[in-house]
Amino acid sequence: MEALRADMFEEICPSTLLPFRVGTDKWAGMVLRCLEDGPRRYSELRVPLARISPKMLTQSLRNLERDGFVSRAQDERRVTYELTALGRSVLGPLRAFCDWAEEHWDELLDARES
Amino acid sequence: MEALRADMFEEICPSTLLPFRVGTDKWAGMVLRCLEDGPRRYSELRVPLARISPKMLTQSLRNLERDGFVSRAQDERRVTYELTALGRSVLGPLRAFCDWAEEHWDELLDARES
DNA sequence: GGGCATGGTTACCGATTGGATACCTTGGGA
DNA sequence: TCCCAAGGTATCCAATCGGTAACCATGCCC
Numbered sequence: 001m002e003a004l005r006a007d008m009f010e011e012i013c014p015s016t017l018l019p020f021r022v023g024t025d026k027w028a029g030m031v032l033r034c035l036e037d038g039p040r041r042y043s044e045l046r047v048p049l050a051r052i053s054p055k056m057l058t059q060s061l062r063n064l065e066r067d068g069f070v071s072r073a074q075d076e077r078r079v080t081y082e083l084t085a086l087g088r089s090v091l092g093p094l095r096a097f098c099d100w101a102e103e104h105w106d107e108l109l110d111a112r113e114s
Numbered sequence: 115m116e117a118l119r120a121d122m123f124e125e126i127c128p129s130t131l132l133p134f135r136v137g138t139d140k141w142a143g144m145v146l147r148c149l150e151d152g153p154r155r156y157s158e159l160r161v162p163l164a165r166i167s168p169k170m171l172t173q174s175l176r177n178l179e180r181d182g183f184v185s186r187a188q189d190e191r192r193v194t195y196e197l198t199a200l201g202r203s204v205l206g207p208l209r210a211f212c213d214w215a216e217e218h219w220d221e222l223l224d225a226r227e228s
Numbered sequence: 229g230g231g232c233a234t235g236g237t238t239a240c241c242g243a244t245t246g247g248a249t250a251c252c253t254t255g256g257g258a
Numbered sequence: 259t260c261c262c263a264a265g266g267t268a269t270c271c272a273a274t275c276g277g278t279a280a281c282c283a284t285g286c287c288c
Contacts, residue, residue, distance in 0.1 A: 068225025111182025
């Protein structure tokens, strides 16, 4: 499992500019993608999600937990978040959207400009 | 092309309860689905979207137009909205989510309850 | 030329979202 | 014992979202 790249999600990123959202809030989709490759710690998630505030990361994670997408495990001072089976099952549709966005990115930008 | 059923989207429907959204606003995903089978008029769209206000329907349509998903054609007193190629292309991922939601609906309700 | 249907627009308001910032708590390690 | 890192909370505020309700413009039809 590789480390997560800093600022995986650019300032102009699909989840903010593009017309769809996964999860109840703005960040949930990105959080899910960060958990694709295995469990991650809170502080580890803050690296790729460079612009998230601690408040929003906690809120996103709590929502995802409440909806059964993510499980939280605490081991002394270590907290790790991991996708549940339900969480993994939603990666399919989620990736379908990401692929779509990548493919149609230029068309979308063109449409927005005019 | 069949007429659209009144209140196609129940009060508790995936797009409001479930953790994803297609389109910039609450209604956009439902509007797209209403246009799946061909062009529709403004008043025709208000039938399946029983709880939408004229303001929000206009806003959703304008957003979808701006993003290039929908085109608007005016012919005297008739206004019709139709999916563009881009709009049709997003139906795939959109349906992937709807299918996912249908399949995992019970799990989601269970997770929310506890 | 009066009314009616269509396709909106406008004003107002409350609720929700999300950002910034400061603070807190617990458990090690030096 | 003091400090520091991890993993958060708390507070405040601005902007956006979405609902209600009233109103408007255009073009037909009688």
